[in-house]
Amino acid sequence: MTQSSSTSTGNLNRALLFFLIGTLLGLALGVGLHTAISGGFNTTYWMDIPSWMLGLLLGTLGFFYGLLGYYGIVRGLVFQVVGTLAGILLVSAIRAALGLSFFDPAKFGFHEGAWVFGALVGAVAFLAGVGALTDWWKWAKGEATSDHHEDVPGWRKYFGVSLDHKVIGIQYTVTSLLLLSVGGLFALLFRVELAESGLQFLTVLTPDQTAALNLYNSLMSLHGIVMIISILLGIAGVINYLVPLLIGAADMAFPRLNAFSFWVAVPAAVILLGSLGLGGFDTGWTGYAPLATRAPIGIQMFYLGVWVAGWSSILGALNLIATVLRMRARGMTAFRMPILVWASVATSIISLTATQLIGLSFQMSMFERLFGMPFFNVAKGGNPILFQHLFWFYSHPAVYVFVLPGLGVISELLPVFARKPLFGYRWVALSSIGIALVGFLVWAHHMFTSGMNEYLRVPFMYSTLLVAVPTGVKFFSWVATLWKGKIEAPTPMLFVLGGIVVFLMGGLSGPPNATVSTDLHLHDTYFIVGHFHSTMFGGYVFPFFAAIYYWFPKATGKRLDETLGKWHFWLMTPSFLVLTLFMMRVGLLGMRRRIADYDPMLGFDPWHLAMTIAAFLIALSVVIFFYNMVKTLRSPVTETGNVWNSRSPEWQVPSPMPAHNYEKEFEVVGEPYDYGLPGSVYVKM
Amino acid sequence: MTHAHTSQHAASHGSKDALFQGLVIFVLLAFLTAVEFFIAITNASVLLLSVAALLKVGMVVYYYMHIYKLLEEDDEHDHSSFAWKVATNRLGLWLFLLSDAFVFGGMFVARFNLLGFTRPHLNQELGLIVTSALLISSFFMNRGETQMALGDRKGFLISTSITFLLGLAFLLGVVFVEWPEAIHEGLTVDGSAAGGIFFLMTGMHAFHVLTGLIFLLVILRNGWLGLYSPERHWAVEAAAVYWHFVDVVWIFYYPALYLIGKAL
Known part of the structure; x- marks a missing residue:
């Protein structure tokens, strides 16, 4: 034990040293190239973003090489x-x-x-x-390959190809948290710029004002897409780790495809971040043509990165659906599946099919730039609105991809901590599918002001408002489950309750955007930004943290520190509420979204300053969370039993979960959420 | 259990009737294609063309791609058994095709969004020739798969090789004959949205034909080496179903590009 931990500390020190060397080497290489190409040296070259990106790339490579040697991800990079x-x-x-x-x-x-x-x-x-x-x-x-691959013991298996869904789930989750930090860092950078009207901060990082504005646009665009990829990987992590355990399967249906789905996201992330080194892009994460056809080359890396990451989403969804259809334990009929499994299937239906359409729209825009194919060029018979239709056909349902698993986690955890059956199980199960299916019919509500045919507005308005029905079913179920429950509130439950409140705010601020008459005013304002962040935090971020706090003991045998967890929650929640409510307020008063500067006469300066402070407090709370993780991981195994007194099968076996899950198949003999009913049994182990 | 499943599997292919059925379906497909062409040069009814295309697709999906196998009763619980794996792989393949269909569907919708009921001016004879090549290749693909199930390895190799050659003829016909001719006629990649969408649709389809050809090469090589048996030839089934899927796409794209609407 002592020996291995001292070796890993030695590796870590070497890794950090190599990171430093790689970064400096890349930076020097970039500056050297710039000098060679332009035929003379200038001290501003040390501020070149491409050189810094090259430095970061080589630094990352050096870090992993120092940690692992020539193995796994190092070979890949x-x-x-x-x-x-x-x-x-x-x-x-x-x-x-x-x-x-x-x-x-x-x-x-x-x-x-x-x-x-x-x-x-x-x-x-x-x-x-x-x-x-x-x-x-x-x-x-x-050639034949063996069915079972044994992983190397210890932490090295997380840095190479493993076929174990639990390893892949953790790989997804950690990558997601990394990208969450990167995306968050981008947000902090442009949030500092927004704290006061005028340009003060980004101009310090760049040689001139145009470069500062370009950097703002790129950071804002990358914040959006990096967070989206982070969310996709985060839900993939939760789904991958949990669904096979919840349904009693030894693994996913296609373990190699599962590993492929994870690893394809890594080069995608590299390409995506590489866009910053190729001039960035100024279109926002939507990449609308025709602006996209005039953006720097960075936009191609954005398109390609998303396109490649899309395969992760599509193939992961395919795997999940096949797993749930083919590998459920005996007795687990459709209406005895855990809600999280229902939600994962609903999410996967969207990911499997609609993702192809954002891929197509990005591909068409790439081809327009590369080959001059004038799909979106009106002068040559093209139609820019077509891009928006194809893009939103995925990108609206995508928000249900993001939130459905989170809402599933809420429904999964509430009965455990309220010690009561989940209210209206069947309705909740079907509401996920309902949201997914209605979600296919609402995309054009993003386009009320785009100049599309006006007769399309009203049908899309009604279909959008229809989403409130299955979503309302979930809220009624949650409230009724809590009603007269014996509520306990450890950290996971706090995040569940926080998620419900925040998602309610996101939900209630939705209909004004769905209604054509009000949307004409609200479109492209900070009101939309506030609404969107509420839905993402309530539907994804809070439940994601709840899931990590809840299942961390299952994965590691160690429970995250409660005090630090409460600090995390009580710092993040009020800060987020300030952020989102102030966004909505300035939005209603006319603050445009996606802009680097605003008129001081609007009087938004103090509101923006408060938002920036709130954003930093959220970041601080996440830093506390990371510290909690590191601290807990370094402590010895203590929690091996049913930590939360759950009925779910994964808690009936020891933690951390054994390599091939359940030694013997279990059988489902009752309802999953009958908490507090005497004599009721869910699974027979 | 495994034995019972295998014999049932063989029974669905296990007679010469299966080969005859493939032929009948092909004759019907050829007839409907001729009807499509006739409709196009007489009254160009979109409704009739759609009905013909849907009939063709229905036949290919049911008889050549045997979609009904997805619903076959499967009470195999041993996840390491071959029967269970094939049934699961089959589900995975169909889910992939469903996903892929959304790309092709997106381009199909984009074509009507951009061009409405007009179409680019194209060489009709050439279109009919490449379409026929692909349709005939589907017949031989079905024949090859059936022969493999019947244990006729030589027949499988011959039929699959013919499929490969016809597929190659289609690919070369589109890329090296149809494309230069279209460009020569003024339908360029960057000249108009019509040109853009024509090259996008045919190009993406050609890319899928190319991948299908690679899969055919793989099963030809492994079939040559005797790695497949009448009971165990999932790779052959997968390559065949994928090949027919590429044909199904063309069954929609051929009328969408060559037959429907007024020529520009």
Whole structure:
């Protein structure tokens, strides 16, 4: 024990050293290249964002190399870098052979097509390097592979390909938390700029005002999309870890596809963040044409990163549906499935199908830039509204992808802590499916002011308001479950209750945006921003933290510190309420969204300052949470039993969960949520 | 259990009737394609063209892709058994096709959003020829899969090779004959939205044909090496179902690009 922990401390020190060396090396390389290309040195080169991105890339590579040696993710990243360069050089060579221009120092060196192709090759190379394709390659050659792969013991297995759904679930969750920090950091940066009218802060980081405005736009756009990817990975983490345990399966239906789904998201994240090094993009996360056709090359990395990450979502959803349909324990009929399983299926129906449409819209916009295909160019018979239709066909249902698992977690945890049966189980189960299906018919409510055909407005208004019905079912169920319950409130329950309150605010601020007449006023204001953040925090962030606090003992055998957990909750909740309510207030008074500066005469300065302080307090609460995790992980195993006195099968076996889940299959013999009813049994182990 | 399942599996293919059924379906498909062409040059009724396309797709999905196997009674509980794995793989494949159908559906909708009931001016004979090549390839694919189930390895290799060659002919026909001709006629990649959507739809479909050809190469190689048996040839079934799916897409895209609407 002492030996292994001292070795890992040694590794960590080496990793940090290599991180420093890699970062400096990348930065120097970037500045050197800039000097070579422009033929002279200038001290402002040390502020180049591309050089810093190169430094971060090499630093990350160095960090993992110091930690692991040439293994797993390190191999993947090396392959990705080499693959990207190979792709770039191939396209450049072809362009040179055809007599076309292939080098332009003013536009990040290579032609846009070379960058895009290179990034795509890099993503595939990453997957080959990390080893996510190895078994499939063997299958194509007709070689058999063994059904069970034993992981190496210890923490190294988390940094390479593992087929165990529990390892993959934790890989997803940790990656999600990392991206959450990155996305949050972006938000803090532009929130500082917004604290006061005028431009003060980003101008310090950049050589001139245009660059500062570009940086603001890129940070704001990246905040959106990085958070979205983080959420997608977060729900994938929760689903991957829990659903097989809840239904009594040994693993997911397709373990290799499961590993692929996780690992494909890693190069996607690298590509996405790489956009910052290629000029960023100024379109917001929506990437609307025709603005997108004029954005810097960074937008191509944004499109491609999302496109690649989309495969993670699609294939993960496919796997989940197959798992639930094929691998449930004996006796687990549809209406004896836990609500979280219902919610995961509902989410997966959307991810599996609709994700293809955002992929298509981004692909079309990429092709418009690369090949001049004028899909969205009115002068050549194109239609920019088409982009919005294709984009929102996914991107609205996507918010249900984000919140349905979270709402499932709420329904899952409430009966445990209220010691009462879940009220209206069947209705709650079906409400998830209802939200998912109605969600397919509402997308154009994002386009009331876009200039689409006016006769489309009213039907989309009504279909959108219809979503309130199944969502209302959930709220009635939660309130009725709490009613006269013996409520206990440890940290997970606090986050569940906080989630309900915040999601209610998100829900109530929704109808004004869905109603055409009021939306014409509210569209593109901070009111929408406040509404959206309420739904995301209430439907995802709070339940996600609740799930981590609740299932952490299951995964590790250690319980997160209650005091620090309460600090986390009581710091985050009021701060978030200030943030979102002030957003809605300034929005109602006319504060536009997505802008770096605002008129001081509007009197929004103090409100924005308060929002910025609130944002920093939220960040502080998350730092406390991270500290809690590290502190708890370093403590010895203490909680091996049924920590929360739950009826669910995963708590009836020892923690941490054994490698192949249940030693013997269990049988479902009763209802899942009959808490407090004497003599009722859910599973027979 | 496993034995009973296998014999039931063999029974669904286990006679020469299966080969004959494939032929009948092909004749019907060919007839409906001729009818489509006739409708297009006479009254160009969108309704009739849609009905013909839906009939064709229904036949391919049921008889060639045997979608009904998804609903076959399966009480196999042993998750390491071959029968359970094949049934699960089949479900996974169909879920993937459902997902993929949304991309093709999106482009199909985009085509009508951009062009309405007009269509680019294209070489009709060429369109009919490549369409026929793909349709005939589906017939041979079905024949190859059936022959494998009947234990006729040589027949499987011949039929699958013909499928491969026809698929290759389709791919080369679209990319190296149809595309240059369209560009020559003024339908360029960057000239108009019509050109853009034409190249996007045919290009994305051609990409799927290309991946299908790679899968065919894999099963040809492994079939040649004798790695498949009448009882165990999931890879053959998967490649066949995928190949027919690519055909199904073209059954919609052919009228959408060549037949429906007024030529520009």
